[in-house]
Amino acid sequence: MSFDERAARAYDDSVRGDESAAVTFLAPLAQAGPALEFGIGTGRIALPLTARGIDVDGIDISPAMVDHLRDKPGGDQLSVTIGDFADVPVPGSYGLIYVVFNTFFNLLTQDDQVRCFENVAAHLTEDGVFVIEAYVPAFLYRLRNDQYVDAESIQVDEVRLDVLRHDMATQMIDESHVTLSATGVSLNPVVQRYAWPSELDLMARIAGLNLKERWGGWSREPFTSTSSNCVSVYAR
Ligand SMILES: C[S@@+](CC[C@H](N)C(=O)[O-])C[C@H]1O[C@@H](n2cnc3c(N)ncnc32)[C@H](O)[C@@H]1O
Numbered sequence: 001m002s003f004d005e006r007a008a009r010a011y012d013d014s015v016r017g018d019e020s021a022a023v024t025f026l027a028p029l030a031q032a033g034p035a036l037e038f039g040i041g042t043g044r045i046a047l048p049l050t051a052r053g054i055d056v057d058g059i060d061i062s063p064a065m066v067d068h069l070r071d072k073p074g075g076d077q078l079s080v081t082i083g084d085f086a087d088v089p090v091p092g093s094y095g096l097i098y099v100v101f102n103t104f105f106n107l108l109t110q111d112d113q114v115r116c117f118e119n120v121a122a123h124l125t126e127d128g129v130f131v132i133e134a135y136v137p138a139f140l141y142r143l144r145n146d147q148y149v150d151a152e153s154i155q156v157d158e159v160r161l162d163v164l165r166h167d168m169a170t171q172m173i174d175e176s177h178v179t180l181s182a183t184g185v186s187l188n189p190v191v192q193r194y195a196w197p198s199e200l201d202l203m204a205r206i207a208g209l210n211l212k213e214r215w216g217g218w219s220r221e222p223f224t225s226t227s228s229n230c231v232s233v234y235a236r
Contacts, residue, residue, distance in 0.1 A: 002189070003041075003061070003062035003064060003065050004062070004064055005064040007064070007065075007188065008042065008062065008064035008065045008067065008068050009064075009068070010188075011041065011042050011065065011068065012042055012044070012068070016044070016101065018217075018218055019044060019045060019048055020048070021217070021218035021219050022045050022100060022133070022218045023045060023048045023049050023052060024218070025131075025218045025219075025220070025231065026045070026049060026096065026098055026131065027049060027052045027054060029095075029096045029129050029131065029233070030049070030054045030095060030096040031095040031096070031125075031127075031128075032095065033054040033055045033056075033095065033096075034054070034055035034056060034057050034094060035049065035054055035055070035056050035057070035094060035095070035096040035097070035098065036056070036057045036058070036059070036088075036090065036094040036096070036097045036098075036123070037056055037057070037058045037059070037097075037098055037099070037100075038058075038059055038085035038097070038098070038099035038103060038104070038116075039059070039060055039061075039085060039099060039100075039101075039103035039106065040056075040058025040059065040060050040065075040066070040069065040078070040080060041060060041062075041065045041066075041069065041103075042065055042068040042069045042072070043058075043069040043072055043075055043078070044101075045098075045100055046058055046069075046078060047069075047072060047073075047074055047075065050074060050077070050078065051074075056078060057078065057079045057080070057081075057090065057094075058078060058079070058080040058081070059080070059081050059082075059083055059084075059085045059088070059089065059090065060080060060081075060082065060085075061082065061083065061084055061085075063082055066080050066082065085099070085107075085116060086107050086112045086113075086115050086116040086119065087115075087119060088116070088119035088120060088122070088123050090123070092123070093123050093124060093125045093128065094123055094124060094125065094128055095124075095125045095127070095128045095129070096128060096129055096131065097120050097123065097124060097128070097129075097130045097131070098130070098131040098132075098133075099131070099132055099133070100131075100133040101133065101134075102133075102134045102135055102192065103134075104116070104132050104134055104195075104200075105134060105192035105193055105194050105195070106191075106192060107193065108172065108191065108192070108193045109193060110171075110193070110195075110203075113193070113195065113203055114203050114206055114207070117130075117203045117204055117206065117207035117209065117234075118206070118207045120207065120209070120234075121207040121208050121209055121236075124209075124235075124236070126236065127235070127236075128235070128236075129212065129233050129234065129235045130204075130209060130233070130234040130235070131231065131232070131233050131234075132200060132230075132231075132232045132234075133218070133229070133230070133231045133232075134194075134195075134200075134229075134230060135194070135228060135229055135230070136196070136197065136227055136228055136229065136230050137171075137194040137195075137196060138228055139164065139166075139173075140166065143164075143166055146165060146166045146167070146168065147163075147164060147165040147166065148162075148163075148164050149161055149162070149163050149164075150162040150163075150164075152177070157181055157182060158179060158180070158181040159179070159180045159181075160177065160178070160179050160180075161177070161178045161180070162175065162176075162177055162178075163175065163176050163177075163178055170193065171193050171194055171195065172191065172192070172193050173190070173191070173192050173193075173194060174189070174190075174191055175189070175190040175191075175192070176188060176189045176190070177190075197214065197223075197230050197232060200232055201232075204234045208236065209234040209235060209236060210234065210235065210236070211232060211233070211234060212233045212234060212235045213231075213232070213233040214230065214231070214232050214233070215230075215231040216229060216230065216231075217229050217231060218231060
């Protein structure tokens with residue numbers, strides 16, 4: 001997704017609904033803080049975490065998303081660096097670094113993903129943790145000819161389709177959430193390189209980190225063969 005001004009303006013219109021559970025999970029891991037969020041966006045998680053008394057710094061590549069964060073109450077108090085989180089372009093170390101909502105998969109090559117883990121390791125305190133929340137690529141089982149079209153919502157005045165194409169060799173997906181209504185057609189493109197949890201674990205090991213906990217969701221649901229989401233906690 002390009003996260004340009006149009007996307008940033010619409011971003012908070014759809015509610016994911018996991019904010020409270022995510023913050024409840026993350027807050028105790030932040031120790032005394034500060035914490036660092038990769039792809040902080042409009043502050044969906046960072047702002048409620050700050051409301052729990054934890055200082056949160058952020059990195060984001062989209063000035064438009066960060067402008068919308070700045071417009072929210074308390075949003076101008078956070079230290080946000082515009083840049084690529086694969087580089088972790090901030091000084092200092094953090095007890096908690098986290099990346100949620102599949103944002104890690106916005107790094108489009110395995111090299112960038114490994115580089116990100118290595119830079120995380122260089123910015124974690126001795127007992128710090130790195131949390132990744134992302135989907136398990138179970139959509140692979142729904143593909144026919146390496147693609148699918150899914151009716152996400154059908155109403156009288158609006159239809160929403162999820163259109164996805166997969167490249168097995170690169171583990172890349174091109175996806176668009178397409179809305180059709182009387183006001184016209186709108187597209188929300190997403191390009192990602194997914195990784196299975198086991199590949200994330202290997203990347204962590206390359207960077208000198210190990211899997212400490214893995215859950216099927218923010219409420220510490222067991223991670224099983226039917227989990228569609230995965231919360232992984234890495235530490236030295
Ligand atoms: C799906 S949004 C998630 C925003 C926020 N974390 C949330 O949960 O609502 C992904 C965010 O990551 C940012 N992003 C994507 N790739 C990035 C990169 N390589 N470096 C920094 N930010 C990136 C986008 O600009 C966007 O704000």
